[in-house]
Amino acid sequence: MRIFVLFVLALSFFGCSTKVPCNCKCPKCPKDESKVFVYNEPEITVYKEPQQLSKAQVYYKKQVSYVRKKAAPYWGEKAQVADKFNYVKYAKDFKARTIINFQNGVIRVETTDTANPLRTLKEVIASTLLNTQNPETVDLFSSRHTIHVGEPFLFNRVKDHDGEPIRWVWRANRYAQHLIDTGLKKDAIKTSTGVKKRYYVTFKMKQDNYSNSSELNYASIVKKQAKRFGLEPALIFALIETESHFNQFATSAIPAYGLMQVVPHSAGRDAWEFLTQRPGQPTRNYLFDARNNIEMGSAYVHILFNRYLSDVKNPENRELCVIAAYNTGSGNVLRSFHKNKDIAVSKINRLSPDALYKHLRQKLPYKETRDYIKKVTSAKKHYL
Template identity: 30%
Template sequence: MMKIVGIAAILALTATIAGAQGEDEDFLKFQQEQAAALQGYVERAEEEFNAYIEADRKAFAAFKEEVEKVWGDYVGSSRKDWVEYGDGLGSRSKVDFEAGTATVEVVVNGDVETAQENLQQAVADLVSDKGKSSDYSVALPDGEVEEPKPLSAKPVLEGQVATEDGQVVDADNAESFAQEVVAEAKVESKKVVGKDGKERIKVAVTFPLVPDHLRKRAEGYRELVAEYANRFELDPKLVFAVMHTESHFNPKARSHIPAYGLMQLVPTSGGREAYRYVYKKDEVLPAGYFFVPAQNIELGCGYLKYLRRRIFGKLDNDQKALYCMVAAYNTGAGNVSRAFTGKKAIRGAIPEIDKMGADEIYVHLEGNLPYEETRHYLKKVVERMALY
């Protein structure tokens, strides 16, 4: 992992010596040297992360190019969509965790019959798929290689797919379920031309997840949510509602920002601040770190706790703070401040916020947050807390 080494130690040492020695010439020189060293650490960490982003961009571009050679287009994971490509790129699946549907596609050089046989196998494979944190490897700036890791110890869709008669699909009946889906569902078939110039046959089938798929995914994270909500003194309902709104419990969620994982943390902002708050170290973490559910939930909860204590700690009750925390989780504390004072400095906004009751704060945020997305986000999270 990329890190800024020794910042806490440097600052502590500087403060100690300052108290003991005062503003003499030697100490001023020492301060200047330490400030330069600190700035060097910060710049080096940012350079390393930028190098990582560039390495990831190149690896992604190479993978995307290979996909397009075969398929003619590229489909990738998003906040709500979990996408996996099969070995050899001959199959791909997309599960829409918001809509509750799974689409499986295969391409072949042969005939439709061969394609349908492959499709049947791909459907069976999806049911037992544990997923991958990434579709490609990334060479890190420190010489290590970030390899894809399983998203889960269990199949990602465990308990979320059922036969027509209501039986849960697992490893024992996955093959028969796949036969049923391909035989009875509407299978679409068409010719596609890859960017390699070759014509192939593509077949695809879409089938629904069980009606309560969202609850079943949430249940899989209950122990982790309980652990970290307790550790950081948070309401588990809040943690679940944030996860629901950020990713629909998609373990491979990623956005264009980029934000990663269940609680959609940005490595250079919320993820970095959370890691610094939790571990007292300043580190910029690679994307793969956030695709480990325990690590993502830990830092997501840590960031919520940071917002409550460090940013909104002077608010006189938790309900007032909750509304501000939720909005800040999405848009940053500066934009919450702007909603009340027109300025980004949160210190000046706290007295204005504290004059209001909790309900007044909620209404004010809904009407005055700078971005419509955040206004909707606040409403969704607050309403979804009641589901858990």
Template identity: 35%
Template sequence: MKNNKKIITLFVAVSLLNGCSGGNSSKKNEDFYIKDTNAFNILIGQYANNIEEIWGPREVLIAGPKDYVQYEDNLQTRVHINFVSGVITIETLSDSPIESLKEAIVSTLLMPEPIDIIRHDKISQDLSHEPFLYNQILDQERQPIRWSGRANNFADYVLANNLKIRRSGIHNITYVEIKLVPNHISERAKKFLPLVTEASNRYFIDERLILAIIEVESAFNPYAVSRSDALGLMQVQQHTAGRDIFQLFGKSGEPSRKYLLDPRNNVDMGTAYLSLLKTKYLAGINNPISLRYAMITSYNGGAGSVLRTFSNDRDQAIDIINSMTPQQVFRKLVTSHVSQESRNYLIKVSNILDNR
């Protein structure tokens, strides 16, 4: 690798803000949330400006809940993994495109599990463990890629057969595309299934529900960071659900971003929040299916908005829900909930559950 290789991802922005996220009980939670999230968005805006200066105004690409984006070589080369479509796009502005692309392809194929990235300052290629994308990419011989020799051979094959050039503004962008296997979401899910099972048993939450929520929230992208500063597999916000769960655990303050980007912590806290919805905020809903619909919608938009869909009075809302069939509760939520996003969220998660 080049000695001056510089890796810049949205993780950098996240880590730079770790110091901004302390637990100061003297501040109002809402004010703290607004200030901290605004600081995060300002940093991301500055990062986007740097990308625009190099790539052009139509080429700004930032990581999101279902997109991993990594910039290398002083922002000249980037890797974009779309965890929904299952396509990896690696592109460069470098004057030595073949060299830059090969280096990026190999490092992507051998990218370690996310826990190593989170807990260490530098990305270490610990080849005693499977790469994060193991079994999600097959080489030209239809074999999974674990070692550097096979990764380099596949990179040469991709560059010889799939190299493309596109024009954007004043730039010629050289790129390749690599497709993940058709069942790539299931392959990623397997990696986190032990964590899901553990959390399911601890909080008495249906394992299938946890998996469905992770799929909708992040498509099993452990690096997920949204513009609303929701983090990780289950897109937990440190200032809302994170704060509530810390209080449930008897801890003060809020979890740090680094804490929430650890998949084990993230799944544990996301599941704990589902339990909190079930046993506290939505307590009193009798039918388990109606309760599940309310929990799903609340996970996205909050329990208050779910109950207000039925009545402004909490007790009356619970009574109304209990007087309805689960099908009626579902229809009410997907037609009358104040948030279109939450309506769609309930439909998406329920569809996954119905098809499991």
């Protein structure tokens, strides 16, 4: 979710107090009837304090720099780190790592350990298969060992050579050995300390319709939150696919976290205050929890529908605006029509859904958002 990365982008098209009116019937929605729209006053969906954005970004960059510095002797100066679509976890003092590409469903486990590479590889494969969904046990910015308590993160996404899901240590170890025996590969990579030999295996997550198998992992949560907030489950699934491709530990430099890429200080703050009726914002680990993340992301979509874009009358038009706003903020969406909010809404209300879609694809200020609306609307069709 890319919501006003720079402070200049944080100056919204229309501002509002923290008591923004909501037209829905949810008992937790503010009931203030006043509407305050002042050009260039920040919305509450953006950073109220610009320096907080900088601190969050600086902290993220420090973590990335730390990982790359530690990994450089084994993987090169620009060692891969976790992002939106790739789960990257280092292990064994950075001499081994797992990379899970959620876009193509491919898992790669590799090591440059020279002492006992095959043993290291087997241990890291087994550990990867048993890593849990609990964010408190997973640190993507260190090589700390992951504690295996609870259902594995990849349970039902990966099956062993007997076609069985992997939950227990013995099965994980057996499949790890099978992967080494049947698929071990070797090559050489250039690192900051010279050329090193790399040992690796690759294997796939379940491919009998990968998106559907990933969808099933979160179906009950999505349906619960969709019903709670009056949303289509297909829309939530489409946002998750576009934002993270079902990577529970997705992270980005904004920074945004989790399945729906919630930015703590912006959408996260809006959703937190809406749900709890008190000031605050979610933490990274809170957002790495799938249930929390889908609740926060769905609440924010609800806010977009029923607060910031509630004056858009046609339901199809409002959904198109909400999709774009989830990426860039409602202010940027409205400003693509006119600098005056009321005039912008009036123009939207005169358009057909097809004409509005064409406008958003051509006139939104950022290419990322212009592409985003196409991705989400296309993805939604797969979940209907």
